[in-house]
Amino acid sequence: MTDFKTHISIRGLSVSYGTLSILKDISLDIPDKRITVVIGPSGCGKTTLLKSLNRLLDPYQELKVRGQIVVDGENIYGPGVEVTHIRRKMGLLSQKPQVLPMSIFDNVAFGPRLDGLREKKELARIVEHYLRLAGLWEEVKDRLSTPASRLSVGQQQRLCLARGLAAGPEIILGDEPTSALDPQSSQNVERRLMELKADYTIVVVTHILRQAKRIADHIVFLYLGEVVEHGPAEQVFERPRDPRTKAYLTGVIS
Helix, strand or coil: CCCCCCEEEEEEEEEEEEEEEEEEEEEEEEEECEEEECCCCCCCCCCHHHHHHHCCCCCCCEEEEEEEEEEEEECCCCCCCCCCHHHHCEECCCCCCCCCEEEEEHHHHHHHHCCCCCCCCHHHHHHHHHHCCCCCCCCCCCCCEHHHHHCHHHHHHHHHHHHHHCCCCCCEECCCCCCCCCCHHHHHHHHHHHCCCCCEEEEEEECCHHHHHHHHHHEEEEEEEEEEEEEEHHHHHCCCCCHHHHHHHCCCCC
């Protein structure tokens, strides 16, 4: 029995490259309006699992994906699924921020403009709203017309968060989103994610156990391509059921 509403259901997901199995028959439910953190050693399949959620594995034709990922009742790997529609539901924070070569304002307005919005006052309202959500407004409100590339790396990551939110996703995916940031910038991003979970489903991959303990409501432990254990963060960290989980958390395996 679960005490949460499921937003993403994964059933029998396997990803392989030739004879190499990267993910092995994964089945789990990802809760809505909580932060699910995926942990595990390097090379265990964490990023592959994350990329499977918005079909970013598609360009790699040598990868074979089997199984189902159901989002809002739709199997995103089903026949005839419109991939752009799936990706629009999911904002992605990468390891290194990828700002667009344009102004701070235009970065955030990019998604709404793609949707056809041209009214200047409404665009200004949207830009301010999402910069505030990303915790960046007070730092940039007087220089919105300057190139985004002039921001610090930490500010760029929060700008990427604002830009992603302005595109209207339901789900936020983070692939080691603080790995390139200094401690203060990392705290800023963590704080934003913890505030945003009131309105979004959030899935974060991290190799930093301390970070997972700070932000996670739900934990997924991957090891050698398999889900060894998943559940509420407190239960996994304090009372792991599988000896491999305990070994990882105590540093015996890494």
